[in-house]
Amino acid sequence: MTLTIERIDAELCIGCGICVESCPTDVIRMDDKTKKAVIKYPEDCQLCGFCAIDCPQGAIYISPEKRTPLLTSWG
Amino acid sequence: MADKNNQEIVIETDVLVIGGGIAACFAAVKAREQGVDVTLVSKGVIGRSGMSPWAHGTMAVPPEKKDKIRELADQAHVGGEYLNNCTWTERVIRESYARFQDMLAWGQPFLKDEKGDYIKPMSGNQEQEGRLWALEDGPGSWAKSLRNQPVKMGVRILEKVMIVDLIKQDGAVVGAVGITRNSFDLYVIRAKATVMCAGSGGFKPVGGWPLGDLTSDGHVMAYRAGAEITGKEFEDFHNGMVRRQGGIWLSNILPMTNAEGDSVPGFGFGLSADIEAHEGRAPLYRGEDEVFSGVALGLSVHTAEGVWPVDEDCSTGVSGLYVAGDSCATMIVGAAYSMGGSGSCNASVTGARAGLAAAGYSRQKVLPSINWEEFSELKDSVIMPARRKGGFSPNWVTQLLKNAMMPYYILRIKHADRLQPTLAFVEFMRDHLCPRLFARDPHELRLVHETKNMIINAEMKMRASLFRTESRGTHYREDYPLRSDPDWLAWVMIRQVNGKMTVYKKPIPQEWRPDLTAPYEERYPAAV
Numbered sequence: 001m002t003l004t005i006e007r008i009d010a011e012l013c014i015g016c017g018i019c020v021e022s023c024p025t026d027v028i029r030m031d032d033k034t035k036k037a038v039i040k041y042p043e044d045c046q047l048c049g050f051c052a053i054d055c056p057q058g059a060i061y062i063s064p065e066k067r068t069p070l071l072t073s074w075g
Numbered sequence: 076m077a078d079k080n081n082q083e084i085v086i087e088t089d090v091l092v093i094g095g096g097i098a099a100c101f102a103a104v105k106a107r108e109q110g111v112d113v114t115l116v117s118k119g120v121i122g123r124s125g126m127s128p129w130a131h132g133t134m135a136v137p138p139e140k141k142d143k144i145r146e147l148a149d150q151a152h153v154g155g156e157y158l159n160n161c162t163w164t165e166r167v168i169r170e171s172y173a174r175f176q177d178m179l180a181w182g183q184p185f186l187k188d189e190k191g192d193y194i195k196p197m198s199g200n201q202e203q204e205g206r207l208w209a210l211e212d213g214p215g216s217w218a219k220s221l222r223n224q225p226v227k228m229g230v231r232i233l234e235k236v237m238i239v240d241l242i243k244q245d246g247a248v249v250g251a252v253g254i255t256r257n258s259f260d261l262y263v264i265r266a267k268a269t270v271m272c273a274g275s276g277g278f279k280p281v282g283g284w285p286l287g288d289l290t291s292d293g294h295v296m297a298y299r300a301g302a303e304i305t306g307k308e309f310e311d312f313h314n315g316m317v318r319r320q321g322g323i324w325l326s327n328i329l330p331m332t333n334a335e336g337d338s339v340p341g342f343g344f345g346l347s348a349d350i351e352a353h354e355g356r357a358p359l360y361r362g363e364d365e366v367f368s369g370v371a372l373g374l375s376v377h378t379a380e381g382v383w384p385v386d387e388d389c390s391t392g393v394s395g396l397y398v399a400g401d402s403c404a405t406m407i408v409g410a411a412y413s414m415g416g417s418g419s420c421n422a423s424v425t426g427a428r429a430g431l432a433a434a435g436y437s438r439q440k441v442l443p444s445i446n447w448e449e450f451s452e453l454k455d456s457v458i459m460p461a462r463r464k465g466g467f468s469p470n471w472v473t474q475l476l477k478n479a480m481m482p483y484y485i486l487r488i489k490h491a492d493r494l495q496p497t498l499a500f501v502e503f504m505r506d507h508l509c510p511r512l513f514a515r516d517p518h519e520l521r522l523v524h525e526t527k528n529m530i531i532n533a534e535m536k537m538r539a540s541l542f543r544t545e546s547r548g549t550h551y552r553e554d555y556p557l558r559s560d561p562d563w564l565a566w567v568m569i570r571q572v573n574g575k576m577t578v579y580k581k582p583i584p585q586e587w588r589p590d591l592t593a594p595y596e597e598r599y600p601a602a603v
Contacts, residue, residue, distance in 0.1 A: 022120060023119075026235070048123075048128070048285035071478065072370055073371045074353075
């Protein structure tokens with residue numbers, strides 16, 4: 001199990017786009033229609049958490065649930 | 076879907092710097108200080124890309140502490156099992172304090188005690204006293220400050236632009252081609268000199284250190300341009316451990332017990348956890364309820380893999396191309412990572428040197444005119460995956476590659492019986508899957524090129540691991556379990572010759588070799 005970006009709260013999101021810029025792996029994009037941030041490529045989340053750290057609204061949730069397929073060296 | 080009739084955005088600059096971490100920022104700032112025009116390009120965001128955000132601190136030794144410099148250099152020599160480059164080790168330690176002063180001047184705060192002296196990071200041990208300085212806010216600090224100085228100096232910054240290939244003409248690198256995230260437009264950056272600071276790379280491990288954007292782009296681009304690569308047989312053991320209960324564990328030195336309740340010896344930057352698994356004594360526990368599995372990062376040893384710098388100015392032997400940071404194999408440590416904090420320090424020292432040298436080189440050059448006929452072939456190779464109607468998705472191919480590389484018995488406990496078939500599989504990926512990768516959108520086009528780079532890196536790692544027929548440092552061969560000083564006081568070099576990956580030895584200079592008449596235990600005091 002591993003952390004991953006789980007949810008961006010559309011109520012709290014003010015559409016500033018800071019998270020889109022801060023993500024090193026291009027997971028988050030702005031939705032053209034709603035003008036809010038959406039998780040577009042969740043499989044590329046590298047779990048760094050910059051989006052949640054940078055969000056001025058605290059709108060981004062990082063989950064302890066298994067969302068990303070996890071491969072280990074042994075198990 | 077983005078328009079596939081791409082536009083070309085042409086930028087002309089004196090010095091192009093590729094990357095977004097400590098090395099890239101030092102290169103950009105030091106070049107800019109020389110008064111030349113500088114363009115800094117990151118596929119992510121400056122300060123948030125690559126490994127730099129995860130640094131705890133940096134190594135810095137005041138130049139007057141000559142004994143400390145000597146002691147550290149000697150430790151790196153023995154700890155790296157005689158495969159460090161002694162000249163670079165001493166150079167980087169000697170210049171560490173000046174670069175630390177730059178970091179302070181750029182507004183990066185470091186931790187101080189009540190007397191106002193800089194102090195070591197929490198994770199530091201006594202041995203690190205007096206040389207390793209902690210970032211005030213811990214890991215993540217660079218993300219806040221690193222971008223400021225290049226911006227202040229008037230460096231042109233392009234973010235979310237992935238450089239895919241270097242433009243080489245008449246034997247010299249004269250710029251690079253990049254892609255962007257919202258369209259299939261191409262960036263054509265014409266540059267008099269180029270500094271590669273795009274880090275090293277792993278295989279996008281999930282759980283463990285965040286390496287999702289480190290895909291060996293810099294090593295592979297420089298390799299294609301003709302540079303020499305080294306250090307690929309070694310492994311970085313900044314262990315990423317995954318807690319079964321959820322979450323990831325990023326610390327690397329933990330007391331552990333195995334499934335039989337015995338404590339695991341020497342757990343840290345070493346093989347012991349993997350050996351426990353290999354012998355059937357996994358999982359590992361910390362306390363009563365935390366259960367761990369290992370994650371192979373796929374990185375080689377920090378600062379000891381990548382492009383071989385042919386001179387003290389970080390030049391590569393390919394005109395117009397310089398390397399710095401984890402793209403540059405200064406080999407300040409050798410077969411094992413024996414000098415904590417040296418990654419950040421090495422990045423700043425090589426970044427500064429490469430930036431200065433590139434600025435000097437650019438002053439002697441005029442911007443060469445592009446041979447557009449040759450260039451159109453390169454351009455096609457960059458954009459072709461977006462023009463294909465079908466093929467293989469980069470995510471699927473990356474998953475296959477991860478499946479091949481992740482098990483402990485490939486990169487950590489090695490054997491020719493496993494390396495050879497894995498190499499054959501990687502060659503199939505290179506020859507059959509790579510040419511058929513296709514991208515449905517610009518995001519996937521980035522993934523296609525990252526996947527191709529990771530596959531070339533995997534090939535390098537398999538070939539280098541097969542080639543070194545001994546065990547040394549973090550390179551462990553079950554079929555050659557002992558060190559072999561007569562054969563292997565040498566670096567494993569990789570270069571493209573007539574389109575083929577070629578592996579060969581570069582001997583360690585005589586004066587850096589250990590005394591072969593001394594008892595084995597003296598030569599290798601850390602050996603168990």
